[in-house]
Amino acid sequence: MKLVKFRVCNFRSIKDSTWIDCSNVTNIIGVNEAGKSNALLALWKLNPASGGEINLLEDLPRNDYSDLKNKCDRLPFIQTYFQIDEDDPLLNELIDITNHDDSELNLLYIERHYDGKYYYKFPNEMNNKELNASDLKDIVNAKLSEINGISTSTAIERKFKLAVVDALNKIQSYLNNLEKITANELSKIKTMASISVKASSKSEIKPILLEIQNVLDEKILTLKKPPIKNDEVWKKVINALPSFVYYSNYGNLDSEIYLPHVIENLKRTDISGVAAAKARTLRVLFEFIRLNPKEILELGEDKQNLAKEDIEILAKKREERTVLLNSASSKLTSEFKNWWKQGNYIFDLRADGKFFKIWVSDEKRPEKVALESRSTGLQWFLSFYLIFLVETQNKLKNSIILLDEAGLSLHPLAQKDLLNFFKSLSEANQIIHTTHSPFLVDTDNIDNVKIAYVDDNGYTVLSNNLRANTDPKKDNSIYAVHAALGLNVSDVLLNGCNPVIVEGASDQYYFNAIKTLLISSGKFTPSKDIIFMPAGGVKGVAAIASIISSNTNLPFVLLDSDASGTSFKNKLIKDLYKDEPGKIILLGDLTKKENIEVEDIIPLNCLSKAIDKYFREVDEFDFEDIYDPAIPLITQIEQNAEKYNIELPIGYKVELAKAAKSKILKLKENDDVEKQNIWLDIFNQINH
Structure with a gap:
């Protein structure tokens, strides 16, 4: 079951977050105090792996507290849509129980109210009479x-x-x-x-x-089909619903832990904020080592005038404690090594009187050093690792990880490693993380980046739309993306990548997906990493080409063969590219067709469903039935929109590219061979 979008309402600083699309790794960026954390907290409380209790005093918006506190039985704070894939056992179970088709059951809507109760439905359910x-x-x-x-x-x-x-x-x-x-x-x-x-x-x-x-x-x-919803269906749904694991920097472990304070805080229910986060991490730490902090404290106390048999009993207990700590140290060292590649760390957990201590060493520094004397990045990652490992009970699947300001204390290179780690971890677990660091923005997948900002009324708003140049509030939030794109240019210059300038963001989405597919299928092996850089339209191509070109090499330029692309190619050849005209690739030259845009080299079945959504108000509209391969696809979409009085949203081509991206990655070797051959021609030309 995969989270496809969510919306937060009436939760802390959020009146209405708006709907936010989710992918395997989703990144929410924004300035401090923009409300990013509140979005994660609301999601966590949908189905927390541990903790995450609803607290009206903390969670209801303060300005509306008196109006909302008596409406909790019908007041949702988190709304979500989940996709149930065809290989998910839940889908077959629901089909067997309900006798409804998979097309009716593959999308689940679920929300949670402030009274803790859930409401759910299957939006595609056919209730035909x-x-x-x-x-x-x-x-x-x-x-x-x-x-x-x-x-x-x-x-x-x-x-x-x-x-x-x-x-x-x-x-x-x-x-x-x-x-x-x-x-x-x-x-x-x-x-x-x-x-x-x-x-x-x-x-x-x-x-x-x-x-x-x-x-x-x-x-x-x-x-005569009965409704999908019944008690048996709900049991299946709630049991299959992914658990949410939330972690913030506030829970980082200290190297020296004073046991009396730990024992006291673990009993308390009135703590919040940093103290609660620390207590939570300590709780999972002691669960991991399978020892009770009270027992550790008692075993460490000096006891006078004990009888011989009591001394022997105490000695055996202390010996057992040492064995357990050694065992936990070995387990932590071994399993942590599989997660974090920044160093080969050895952990040593020790009890000393009223203190519990964590010592760390590695190959470069074999001497044992207290955890707090090592990097805050290591402290963060160890603490997050323990939270995830214990709260999911080693079940790496069916958990969604929510990370607040993940790895902010890591070195920039380590942050980039963390971004790669997220990609590998997301194969089994979706990740949603907040940041304002450009090093944690995935410029190859900008569609996964969302922004958070504060509106004119002081409420937090989230947005899928990064093109917010006219709004100063959004400009501040989006700065990390601009900085990340700048760093990406630096990587191109410093690391010898092969840059290719494309017209816009939609082109970048398509070609990044195509690159991934061709490499993973073994059809294409690049001599250098190929980086696609959007120019914001043909007019921006020359400026970006000048910036990233060296004295001898100009970047490749990939243009649509519509009127503007063809005209601009001729202009570039006369000026900047007069000595290297072969580096300008016009799609029409490869397809032998005029007025070809990038959408025309994408298999129709990767786009048709996304196109149909714009025409859902038109009865029995099916774009595949009316599609004419002799006419450019975008032209056909816009002609039909005009015919049916449909107003296409600004930036709809980018949304089409986002929808097509996941379908491109699932294509098989024999799917639309003609178009895959065109892709290979493009990439081979760039590579050589």
Whole structure:
């Protein structure tokens, strides 16, 4: 089950976050006090792996507390949509329980209210009470024509044919008076299709009649399906719902832990903020080593005048404690090594009187050093690791990780390593993390980046749209993205990457996905990493090319072969690219077609569903049915939008690219070979 989008309402500083799309790794950026943490906290409380209790005094917006505190039984604070994939066992279980189709069950909406209760539904559930009569008319007409074309050789079969044709003609007449059909009307039609006349033993007509009767049975079942929601379905849903693991820097472990304070704080229920975060991390630490802090304290106390047998008992207990600590130290050292590649660390957990201490050494510094004397980055990662490991009980799947200002104390290079770590971890666990560090912004997947800012009323708002140049509040939040793109340019210059300038963000999404697919399938092996850099339109190409070019090498430029792209290619060849015209790739030159844009080299099935969403108000609209490969795809979309008075949103091409990206990555080797060959031509030209 995968989280596809969420919305926070009436939670702390958030009145309405707006809907935010989620991917395997989602990054929320914004300045301090923008409210990023509150978005994560609301998500955590949907289904926390541990803790995450709803606290009205802390969680309700202060300005509206008096108005909202008595509405908790109907007041949601978190709303979510989850995708249930076809390989998810839950989907088959729900199909078996409900007898509904997978298309009705593959999207789940679930929200949680302030009273702790949940509301859920399946938005694609078909609640039809009637069907279009025309669909059944077409089936009956087709079968009637088929039967009329069958010759009969026996009297029994001729009699049977006459009875069947007569029944189907009556059904036709009945359907001609209807636009819609109810379950009762379908039952009448089924009675009309029940023929008492016997067929011959080798009848060719009888199987056709049975097909019609089966169709009628299926349609009756469709209209009489019970609602999806029931107690058994809810049990399946809540058991399969991913748990959320939340971690912030406030929970970082100290190297020296004073046990009396630990014992006191673990009992308290009135602590919050930093103290609560520390207590939570300490709780999981002691769960990990399987020792009670009170027991550790008692074993460390000096006891006077003990009898010989009591001394022996105490000695055995202390020996057992040492064995447990050594075992926990070895386990932590071994398992942590699989997570963090910044060093080969050895942990030593020790109890000393009233203190519990964590010592660290590594290959470069073999001497044992207190944890607090090592980097804050190591402290952060160790603490997060323990939280995740213990709260998910070693179940790495079906948990969504929420990280607040993840790795902010890490060195920039370590932050970039952390970003790569997120990508590997997200293969089993979705990650949503907040940051204002440009080193933790994935410039290859800008569509995964969301912004948080404070609106004019002082409320936190989240947005999927990074193009916010006209709003100073959003400009401040988006600064980390601009900085990250600048750093990406630096990487290109310093690390010898192969830069390719594309016209816009949508082109970057498409070609990054294509690059990943071609490399992973083994079809393409780049001599250098290829970096696609959006220019914000053809007019920005020359400026970016000048910035990132060396004295001898200009970057490749990939342009649509529409009017503006073709015109700009000619301009570049006359000026900046006069000595290297081969580095300007026009899509039309590769496809031998005019007016080709990047969308025209993308398989239609990667785009059609996203296109259909813009036309959902048009009855029975299916873009694949009307698509003409001889006309540019974008032209067709905009012509149909004008025809049906549909207003396409600003930046809709970027949204199409985002939707297509995941489908491109799932393409098989034999899917749309013609277009995959075009992709290879482009990448081979860049590579050589």
